[in-house]
Amino acid sequence: MRVLLVGASGLLGKEIAGLLAEHEVISASRKGADIAVDLSDKSSIEAMYSAAGKVDAVICVAGTAKFAPLESLADGDFAFSLANKLMGQVNLVRCAVGKVTEGGSVTLTSGILAQTPMVGSAAVSVVNAGVEAFVRSAGLELKDRLRVNVVSPGWVAETLQSMGKNPADGVPAAQVARAYKRALDGGMTGEAISAAN
Template sequence: MKIVVIGATGIIGKAVVQALSPRHSIIQVGRSGGEYQVDLASKNSIQNLFEAIAPFDAVVSAAGEARFNPLESLSDEDFQFSLSNKLMGQVNLVRVGLPYINDNGSFTLTSGVLTTEPMLGSAAISLVNAGLEGFMRAAALEAPRGIRVNVVSPPWVTETLATMGKDVSRGMPAARVAAAYLEAVESQRTGEVLDARLF
């Protein structure tokens, strides 16, 4: 399959590319790196990307930024940034991508463990993740031509914790997280949240 990986230069994205590459043709997309670039906060940028690389069989998003701050210090701008990037950016991958993806193709988006296991400072991220999962379930019902839509929910990733100077013992290596993306792309699942800890 011809698979577009958004966020291909990130920690999870690199692992997803490595997992998919042996059996598929991968187009690597990043914010500033990769073969192509995209700004998830810009619908026009997404449109231009898909026009340049279509048609394709699958889109995997391991991208999207959201702000992590205590509730009382989260500003309107923090919420808007989070909604525009991680939520609407990934929603628009599906909305804009539908005309460009092949029959029986798939979209795999990324939420995260903070949807169901929130922590101090995660209000904006938890909001975005929950919204994305709700969108996915509804979009999967309406997607035409056998197109599937799923979300992978990763836990804290070992490599991310290491870069933050945090305890890595509670993390999961990106290579293991990538197994859930492989399942989402290669199976017939649709309308599901795949908890990466289960793969």
């Protein structure tokens, strides 16, 4: 299988690439990947698909949203967050039609802050919930052509550790990566797959 992995150089991306050793993995991100892409720019996504050629699956573990207290979030912070992690992933699916093999799959990323917000997560929570709502809808509409799913990671243990917090409160990146593999190998569509504690 040819798998396009957007965000391959990140914490989750590296773990997923390791799990997919039996497949041909094409890495994509803004720098240092097989193909350069900026998720926040639809023309860049179109160019990525053209450069990749036909792929059987896409996994996206990229995309950013602004984490800051609600009252400090400016219009630009919301616009940035929506354009990047939300519309970036929406456009990844919209542009996949005709570029990903019929019956292939696209797996996106949301996060636990969609359902379990915390102080500072307003923009991130909007984005994550939006990605999940989009996947339910796109899964329905594209069901004869593409499977579309989303993995919702909880806090990743290694990320908590890098923030000086207790990694035991999180899920190891290797375990989160297995949820993407399940989405790739399974037959589901329109599903949000939890990879939380």
